[in-house]
Amino acid sequence: MTEKADRTGSRARDIVYLFLVLLITWLMLTSSLHWQEVTTGAFLSLVLALFLARSYARLGLPPLSLVRLWRLGVYFLVLFAEVVKANIDVAYRVLHPRLPINPGIVIITTELSQDVAKVLLANSITLTPGTFTLDIQGDKLLIHWINVRSEDTAEATRLIAGRFEKHLKAVFA
Amino acid sequence: MLRVVLGTVVTFAGALFLFVGCLGVFRMPDVYNRLQAGTKCTTLGAFLIAIGVGIIEPTWFWKTLVIAVFILLTNPISNHALGRASRKSGIPLCERSVVDRAQEFDGYEGRP
Numbered sequence: 001m002t003e004k005a006d007r008t009g010s011r012a013r014d015i016v017y018l019f020l021v022l023l024i025t026w027l028m029l030t031s032s033l034h035w036q037e038v039t040t041g042a043f044l045s046l047v048l049a050l051f052l053a054r055s056y057a058r059l060g061l062p063p064l065s066l067v068r069l070w071r072l073g074v075y076f077l078v079l080f081a082e083v084v085k086a087n088i089d090v091a092y093r094v095l096h097p098r099l100p101i102n103p104g105i106v107i108i109t110t111e112l113s114q115d116v117a118k119v120l121l122a123n124s125i126t127l128t129p130g131t132f133t134l135d136i137q138g139d140k141l142l143i144h145w146i147n148v149r150s151e152d153t154a155e156a157t158r159l160i161a162g163r164f165e166k167h168l169k170a171v172f173a
Numbered sequence: 174m175l176r177v178v179l180g181t182v183v184t185f186a187g188a189l190f191l192f193v194g195c196l197g198v199f200r201m202p203d204v205y206n207r208l209q210a211g212t213k214c215t216t217l218g219a220f221l222i223a224i225g226v227g228i229i230e231p232t233w234f235w236k237t238l239v240i241a242v243f244i245l246l247t248n249p250i251s252n253h254a255l256g257r258a259s260r261k262s263g264i265p266l267c268e269r270s271v272v273d274r275a276q277e278f279d280g281y282e283g284r285p
Binding site for chain 1: 196
């Protein structure tokens, strides 16, 4: 009985979250608070949320909370700083007359278990200094590195994923 | 006035990164390093141009912000898909590469 009530509760919660995300996107795209725009947006968001809640639940996202949102915000700030550094680093390598690259494909491991967390980690790695993710199999990630500093799995993991993993772990804990 | 100057500076910085990205595609020795230059620089380039336009024209700001976020979300996916397909179909790494541990993964045959 409680389990069933629990599931109904989490489904309702999924619908509400999805509705809010869709509505905020709609409001940003229309950039207007006119009542007609808001009503249409709310109606469409509600219909879409009802239809898509099941696929949203399949993502297996942890329940939303203010602490999680805050940690996610911190994570995005860290990520943005790294993105800027990555761009300057690659721009430097491209513009340098001798093309200082030392490329190779290395393997790193991750302690994250959820698929969404792994995808976020892979995308973050792709966005940051001289690394991009080729593939994920289990807890191993295949990474192309423009300037290989270590071929050792543990050392490469520390250098590449260390910056994000603790923030992602905090978000998905 | 200040807004226009700020927006122009941000847009110019974005254009500069896009230029470096294009240059990188020409200068890099193999497909993987070209992907590095072609995606890293274009991510920030397109992001800054979208934001810069939003600063010049404040009524568009939220729209350009949504565009920028979608670029940040989708750019890594195309990078990953191209890189994975290249390595799986056996495109060799350039001679300067120091290591290739892809053989340790299922579905990747040895060095082509």
